[in-house]
Amino acid sequence: MIGDILPPWVTVAETFDDVPEDTLFPEEEPLIARAVEKRRREFVTGRHCARTALARLGVPPGPILRGDRGAPQWPSGTIGSITHCSGYRAAAVATSASGITIGIDAEPDGPLPDGVLATVASPEEIAALGRLRDENPRVRWDRILFSAKESVYKAWFPLTGRWLDFTEASVDIDPAGDFTATMLISDPRMGTDRLTGRWIVAVGLLATAIALPRAVPERHRTA
Numbered sequence: 514m515i516g517d518i519l520p521p522w523v524t525v526a527e528t529f530d531d532v533p534e535d536t537l538f539p540e541e542e543p544l545i546a547r548a549v550e551k552r553r554r555e556f557v558t559g560r561h562c563a564r565t566a567l568a569r570l571g572v573p574p575g576p577i578l579r580g581d582r583g584a585p586q587w588p589s590g591t592i593g594s595i596t597h598c599s600g601y602r603a604a605a606v607a608t609s610a611s612g613i614t615i616g617i618d619a620e621p622d623g624p625l626p627d628g629v630l631a632t633v634a635s636p637e638e639i640a641a642l643g644r645l646r647d648e649n650p651r652v653r654w655d656r657i658l659f660s661a662k663e664s665v666y667k668a669w670f671p672l673t674g675r676w677l678d679f680t681e682a683s684v685d686i687d688p689a690g691d692f693t694a695t696m697l698i699s700d701p702r703m704g705t706d707r708l709t710g711r712w713i714v715a716v717g718l719l720a721t722a723i724a725l726p727r728a729v730p731e732r733h734r735t736a
């Protein structure tokens with residue numbers, strides 16, 4: 514599913530089922546030593562997806578440890594992102610030669626819990642969601658906005674090493690399947706104040722993805 518919204522230079526592995534725990538590397542075990550069963554399953558299968566995707570890049574299997582604030586430590590020369598939600602796990606990876614950063618997020622295609630929207634969206638974003646809902650009331654636009662912001666954070670953090678609040682990026686959703694995030698705080702390590710991504714709704718899930726290429730595609734270059 515998530516591969517449909519990522520460019521060809523990104524390699525994806527996804528699954529709707531969990532894999533056995535013995536796929537974990539011993540070095541990864543301490544990361545979930547005290548975790549409940551649900552968390553263990555998502556972690557193990559997320560790592561399995563990551564290794565599967567990395568293998569397609571020619572990277573031999575190895576532990577993927579946790580860096581600052583929970584960001585996965587990708588093998589040298591690679592970038593990536595992991596997501597998991599009920600019934601779905603995925604990883605997206607690429608070589609650092611082809612991409613600068615990746616952020617992916619999957620969510621159940623259901624309403625956001627009460628009270629969440631007001632904490633993650635600005636009044637302008639909430640007004641825009643209202644217009645999208647008027648156009649197409651079947652899509653959970655609030656959840657797409659939330660997911661897009663999670664993807665923004667996962668793309669932002671590995672580059673900057675900084676926390677990003679929900680109020681520090683503004684997301685504009687295009688009903689055709691794209692979105693644009695404008696960063697409201699600047700960080701030179703980011704190299705851009707604008708991230709574009711895509712969204713998809715399928716099989717009871719919704720997902721968003723950002724993949725910032727190292728080279729700007731020809732069609733996006735200005736003369």
Ligand SMILES: CC(C)(COP(=O)(O)OP(=O)(O)OC[C@H]1O[C@@H](n2cnc3c(N)ncnc32)[C@H](O)[C@@H]1OP(=O)(O)O)[C@@H](O)C(=O)NCCC(=O)NCCS
Pocket residue numbers: 555556559581582583584585594595596597598617618619662663665666667668670671677678679680681682
């Ligand atoms: C970290 C966060 C984005 C994870 O999203 P989530 O929807 O809860 O969970 P997901 O399953 O989609 O993603 C979890 C995975 O994200 C990755 N992740 C966690 N922290 C990360 C970070 N700082 N940077 C990049 N990736 C990170 C991990 O791989 C994690 O899985 P793992 O622990 O099994 O390795 C979320 O919990 C969070 O803290 N959000 C607040 C920050 C934010 O979103 N700001 C919005 C800015 S506009």
